[in-house]
Amino acid sequence: MILSKFGEKMTQKSGILQLMDDMGDAMKSDQPINMLGGGNPAMIPAAMDIFAETFAAAQADMGRYIGRYASPQGDAQFIDALVSYLNRHYHWGISEKNIVLTNGSQNAFFYLFNLFSGEYADGSEKKILLPLAPEYIGYSDVHTRGQHFVSQKAKIETTAFEGQTGFFKYRVDFSHLHLDDRIGAMCCSRPTNPTGNVLTDAEMHQLSALAASQAIPFIVDDAYGMPFPNIVFSDATLTWNPNQILCLSLSKVGLPGVRTGIVIADEPVIQAMSALNAIVSLSPNNFGASLATQLLQNDTMKHLSDEIIRPFYLDKVRYAIALLKKELDGYPLRIHQPEGAIFLWLWFEGLPITTAMLYQQLKSAGTLIIPGEYFFPGIADLPNYRHAHECIRMSYAQDEAVLEKGIAEIGRQVRQLYDNA
């Protein structure tokens, strides 16, 4: 099969393909797998009960949701419900012209990164600036031609979590952050996948001002953040302004299968993305919109996020940390400050092998994690950046038995590596 340049680029072995394949294989496998690798949210019983009730109520209006296409901008009733929800809770004064839906937020990033980086009509080339690496693995391969990221290594600060030592936090290194006309947009995930970092309000304010000073958009990936699913454990506020492109998702609320992403932005961005929706998929999925409309109208979404989802993950992260600390007591494990999202980012300083090798060893023993190196799009000297090869990402969204077995295996292998060094 001979493919176009686009075909060659989009079918090469990518980190996100490996991740999704591992997840698919684990689900098909008849061997027990400790799946700490994927980005699947937990199926929280109390949340599933709410979805079941909402689903039953939505059936009365089924024709509207599965019997016709929405406009390329997305289901109008859901967009109206979102506008009033966001204005009710955040007073942004947005209208329906500020929202477009996509088939999951991954789909939105494909549009946005290709809209704001790559080749321009005047012959120039622009990049997406990621002000803090590590960043989300799913960004890396979305460009239809080439890779147009530039990113900044983080500053590392020692921290404590709930009175315990052994933690660190990444900070934006503003002293090395340079914006010029070769940057088309800036982007960060908050909370960050893979680290669970939540950029502080002060960092967000400074980044936003920097983007505005260059008249480029500031894309904020809020897949785990406020207002839903609100998996945020630190003090942080959510802001929006017309220079910001805020990307939300229903996935981590517990609905990854409905493939619903939400983008809040200035009108020209919404129009551009709607045009792309029409070409790529005619219109975005209505089904997630049907469920979420009701959840927004009566504020069940707020209850679900604040009272069910957030406490669930906070309990989980505490449990996973206790297991890790027990398994690796006395070994050089450092954990990124858990401030949100559904992952722990573990740093094994001085590990005798790379975490890409550790990943293979753990996989052979039936435990899946993601090696750190995939999370540094835009770092030019990645092979020599030792820190990137000393970290792993593990999900803590799984049930306790899986966490216990998976963390025991990580502990066993990592202890052995340090002991034999």
Ligand code: PLP
């Ligand atoms: N952004 C981040 C930070 C993510 O972790 C994910 C998925 O794991 C996405 C975006 C894409 O999610 P979805 O396409 O399901 O909305």
